[in-house]
Amino acid sequence: MAEAASAPGVLVVLAVLVPLSAGSGAALLLLVGYILKMLDPPPSFAHSMIIAGWVFAAFTAVAILASAVGLLITALRNGPTSLVADGRGEELSEDVARAGEAWRHALLERGIVPFLRDALADPGAAPSERTVHRPVGRIPTLGYSRPGFSSPEDGPAATSRPTFAGPDFTTQEFGGPESRPE
Known part of the structure; x- marks a missing residue:
């Protein structure tokens, strides 16, 4: 049964790889063959390479x-597989129609209308300059916050970096204060 399932896969792989490999072989043979033919006494196999290149082409x-x-x-053979909801076929259930209408209303009220309001409020501004402070609820909280990037201009809090303190080898094995003879 595994052999029957892999036969279409082999045909697909061959349909892709054979033209690619034959085409690249043809290009390489033709290029090298014509370059060799330009030499003053052309080598005897230059003509053979050109013929092989055209066969591969x-x-x-x-x-x-x-x-x-x-x-x-x-x-x-496969034909169109997508179902078109155009009203000629089955009628959509009432729940599906209500959900579609709720989705269209939410898209309009939360997606399109706020951007149109911003554009009408300041029509001369570039789109990136229109909304500096986004209203609450317009972008959902994703469960994480943005990283706190800072620069030296942000003040002393931004320049305080953690320092490295070397390892503290204070046991007798490492020659700490207890192991020193007095």
Whole structure:
């Protein structure tokens, strides 16, 4: 059963990898072949590399065409899978319709209207300058606060940094005060 499930996967991988590898091989063979052909006495294998490059280019074109046909067949076989709520099919339940209307109302009142009010209050200002202090409730609390970044201009609290104190080896093993002979 694992072999049957992997067959379509192998075809998909081949449909992607064969054109890519054949195309890159064709480009490399053609580039090197034509560069070698520009040498004063061209090497004998330059013409063979050019022929191999054009064969790979033809193989790339055939693989791309086969992949496109496979994609088209798959698209036609599967057809449209999304359901369109256009009123011709089933009617939406009353709860779903009420939830959709509540969502549209919340989007309008909490998302669009506040920005339009800001724009109408100061139409000459840039969008980033319009709302400096956001009203409470417009951006939800996510459960964490922003990091407190500061600079030296913020005052002495910003410049007080923790200091490092070396390890305190005070036991007898490390030569602390108890281990010193007097």
